[in-house]
Amino acid sequence: MAERRRPRPRSARVARTERLSASLVRVVVTGEEFDGFAPEQADSYVKVMFLHPGVEYPRPIDLEQIRAELPQEAWPRLRTYTVRGFDAERAELTLDFVVHGDVGLAGPWAAAAQPGDEVLLQGPGGGYSPSPDADFHLLAGDESALPAIAVALERMPPGAHVQAFVEVHGPGDEIELAVPDGATLTWLHRGAGEVGGRLVDAVTQWPVPEGAGHWFVHGEAGAVKQLRRYLRVERGLPMDALSISGYWRVGVDDEGWRAVKRDWNREVEESERVAAS
Numbered sequence: 001m002a003e004r005r006r007p008r009p010r011s012a013r014v015a016r017t018e019r020l021s022a023s024l025v026r027v028v029v030t031g032e033e034f035d036g037f038a039p040e041q042a043d044s045y046v047k048v049m050f051l052h053p054g055v056e057y058p059r060p061i062d063l064e065q066i067r068a069e070l071p072q073e074a075w076p077r078l079r080t081y082t083v084r085g086f087d088a089e090r091a092e093l094t095l096d097f098v099v100h101g102d103v104g105l106a107g108p109w110a111a112a113a114q115p116g117d118e119v120l121l122q123g124p125g126g127g128y129s130p131s132p133d134a135d136f137h138l139l140a141g142d143e144s145a146l147p148a149i150a151v152a153l154e155r156m157p158p159g160a161h162v163q164a165f166v167e168v169h170g171p172g173d174e175i176e177l178a179v180p181d182g183a184t185l186t187w188l189h190r191g192a193g194e195v196g197g198r199l200v201d202a203v204t205q206w207p208v209p210e211g212a213g214h215w216f217v218h219g220e221a222g223a224v225k226q227l228r229r230y231l232r233v234e235r236g237l238p239m240d241a242l243s244i245s246g247y248w249r250v251g252v253d254d255e256g257w258r259a260v261k262r263d264w265n266r267e268v269e270e271s272e273r274v275a276a277s
Contacts, residue, residue, distance in 0.1 A: 008062050009049050009120040010034065014113045015092060022172035023143055025097045025110040026084070029119045034091045039083040041126030042155050043148040043243065046095070047078045049120035050105055061120055079106040079254055082147035083124055096147045128216055128243035132157045135211025139164040140203050140227070142196060142219035143173065144247040150177050152216060161209060167199040167219070195250055196223020204230050214241060221246030221257070225268055233275045
């Protein structure tokens with residue numbers, strides 16, 4: 001059987017950018033390689049590929065070829081971002097980037113992006129959309145989950161009972177969202193507090209309605225770990241009622257988090273089994 005090769009990334013160009021808040025920059029990209037691009041899920045995502053300056057890469061870009069021919073320090077770096085919107089007719093993809101000054105890789109790139117800049121994309125992937133059969137919906141996350149929460153609010157079934165909690169640094173990080181009838185959006189300001197602390201408090205203190213809920217909980221790994229234990233162990237919820245994952249981890253860059261995330265997930269699952277036994 002022939003070895004399955006990963007599809008080559010799509011090449012696009014920055015069309016325009018917009019500063020949405022103190023910590024969020026919107027980048028709209030366009031190109032001729034979006035045929036077959038279908039971000040169907042509310043949390044559909046792409047991986048943005050960042051090439052190292054000064055490195056000569058074989059074209060067209062092929063990640064498997066690069067990893068076979070170039071040293072590891074020259075391999076492109078990948079960052080995962082939720083598809084905020086996609087206009088197939090105009091071939092325009094919208095991505096929102098969290099920006100904290102010069103910290104990180106993707107944020108500073110987005111803040112400095114100019115029309116015409118190349119963008120390399122893999123995907124889309126994704127696995128969550130609001131269930132039309134749920135009696136209620138809970139959406140919870142920090143800035144990293146804000147685009148997915150925004151899309152989920154837009155895709156809620158008519159009249160759905162929804163509570164959304166979004167933790168951000170402060171009032172300057174809030175953005176206008178389309179909140180449907182039957183939904184409540186609560187902004188949580190952490191200020192100088194621990195990342196995820198306000199989010200954990202809000203979710204664990206929320207009076208859970210009767211019935212079967214659909215829970216979307218994403219953000220910083222430490223907060224997600226606490227909330228997963230609360231939902232799985234204390235509330236006894238099955239995994240098919242949850243979309244829950246640590247998007248990132250305080251003090252660890254994206255490469256470092258990806259390297260340990262699988263083991264981290266296994267440790268969390270094992271701790272839940274022990275607690276439930």
